Amino acid sequence: MKENKVELAFIGYLARYVRLESVKLKKKYQEVKYRKLLILDAPRNNGDSEGKKEVIDSITYSCLSL
Secondary structure (H helix, E strand, O other), rough: OHHHHHHHHHHHHHHHHHHHHHHHHHHHHHHHHHHHHHHHHOOOOOOOOOHHHHHHHHHHHHHHHH
């Protein structure tokens, strides 16, 4: 009987943990998605190749920091 209560408590803990982690992951994904949209909406620099490199670097960095 005691083992059953311990198992149920542990399963409840795991369920809460998984739910909270999934909410955190969803928020992080939405934040990254929003940043990418802002980067893509940024005005282009006419003929400025260094500006293009910065945009590519920032997209790459945001993907790697996941």
